[in-house]
Amino acid sequence: MKKTTIIILLALVSIPILYLGIQVKEKFDFVSELRDDPDSIHTTDTISTSGAIEITSVGQGWARNSVNTVIFRKNSLITHDGVQYIAYYNADAQLVLGKRKVGARAWFTQVTAYEGHAQDAHNDISVTVDGDGYLHVSWDHHDTPLRYARSVSPGSLELSKEMIMTGSQESKVSYPEFYKLPGGDLLFFYRDGSSGNGSLVMNKYDHKNKTWHRLQDQLIDGEGQRNAYWQACVDASGTIHLSWVWRESPDVASNHDLCYAKSSDGGVTWQTSNGQRYQLPITINTAETVQAIPQNSELINQTSMVANSQGDPFIISYWKPKGSDVPQYQLVYKNRDWKVENLSFRSEPFSLSGMGTKKIPISRPQILVTEDQVFVIFRDAERDNRISVAQNKMPFKDPWTITDLTGSGYDSWEPTLDSEQWHQNHVISLFLQKTDQIDGEGLSDQPASVVEVLDWKVPLD
Secondary structure (H helix, E strand, C coil): CCCECCCCCCCCCCCCEEECCEEEEEECCCCCCCCCCHHHEECCCEEEECCCEEEEEEEEEECCCCCCCCCCCECCEEEECCEEEEEEECCCCEEEEEEEECCCCCEEEEEEEEECCCCCCCCCEEEEECCCCCEEEEECCCCECCCEEEECCCCCCCECCCCCCCCCCCCCEEEEEEEECCCCCEEEEEEEEECCEEEEEEEEEECCCCEEEEEEEEEEECCCCCEEEEEEEECCCCCEEEEEEEECCCCHHHEEEEEEEEECCCCCCCECCCCCECCCCECCCCCEEEECCCCCCCCCCCCEEEECCCCCEEEEEEECCCCCCCCEEEEEEEECEEEEEECCCCCCCCCCCCCCCCCCCECCCEEEECCCEEEEEEEEHHHCCCEEEEEEECCCCCCCEEEECCCCCCECCCCCECHHHHHHHCEEEEEEECECCECCCECCCCCEEEEEEEEEECCCC
16 A cells, blocks of 8 residues: 655644644744835745745736646746745736745745736746846747846846847747756757757857857757657756657647757767767657657656756656556656656546647656655646655655645646755745646636745655
8 A cells, every 4th residue: 555645734723733643833924024015025824834844925926827837947936046036927917027035935026027928828937047146037939039038137136128049040939948057157948940840959158258159059850740848957067968758740649759868068969878979960760769658658748857966867757558548657767777667656547639738637747856765746636736746765665655735736737846945955945826727728717826935845864
């Protein structure tokens, strides 16, 4: 029988509550001196379980689809020099930026001069901070021209006018993602082209000279027949890890195979996991396939990956195992050889097919690792859409333990997190919002809901 640890968050009355042997205490904290604009500062009543979990509110966000809560936001939250930053669309689809001191409950938010076409859930906002403390923001893309700006000064929430990066291949951009290199420079990944027919482009930002240059015009080439849907990470040594699935058409059911590449020189040259150098661009015939997965396997695209301190990659996704109709979260990782761990705790089948943003009963997963522990963050309708974490120790001899971090559901939410908070403090800091995605780019009647940040100081063995 699988062991399940459940943390229930209850908001009832301000007296201690005893539930399943865990004392849950409601705590209040208010800002005593507000700024001239009190609407720009937000606090929340927070519930703490054994002092481990805290949720703070930020403001009201667009909720008619999942544009604020799609997993491919890199990043929705990011920390630099003791300050945590956040970005989201408000109910009027205006781009909002916010910041707080790490650990504080009060957020300062600022509505920028920019808006996005939030009606399309692809048009997310991605943010990061460079080594000098400048905030970089890219937003509102789905096969559309690049939209990019950065803060006018370090730590500022005021953005510059919209800027180009290189001026080349910037007319049909999708899925902008920022990654920070150890020295403070930045990487910017995006798709040039369309679903089923696109290429992966890669830029690099020199924070000392404040300039972008092109690293790869076509790192992965779909050859006009397909495109790669990727996930990436940068490990502590600066090695870039990249994995992807292929899609043969705009139909998500045509996703297949999981592939891998890495670069140890900042993205200039690329190798397989065994060190064999790729001839660029990488194509379907030259890619290292680390897990063969046929089409029509309910294989999802754009999940997450990390690397441990030894530089071993861990990729999390979901698809249905052979002979089963139930999609399962599955971990593909390198430990000398490539291995697959089926988390195998789901019981309900569902089918992926069609185009546009789908309404799916489970979220795409996020993954975090320590030396011997793996954490998978997800949402599942089987668990009433609560925010949950599956945890296990390598070499996975025991069942996965599942912890619910919230007592209520978050509908169409997918996990995005502050990677710096994890690396620095082993805190899982998550962007939360209850959003409602209608299948195939529809819009719900829910105009807005509260944007929150959940912080969990993970107890490590």
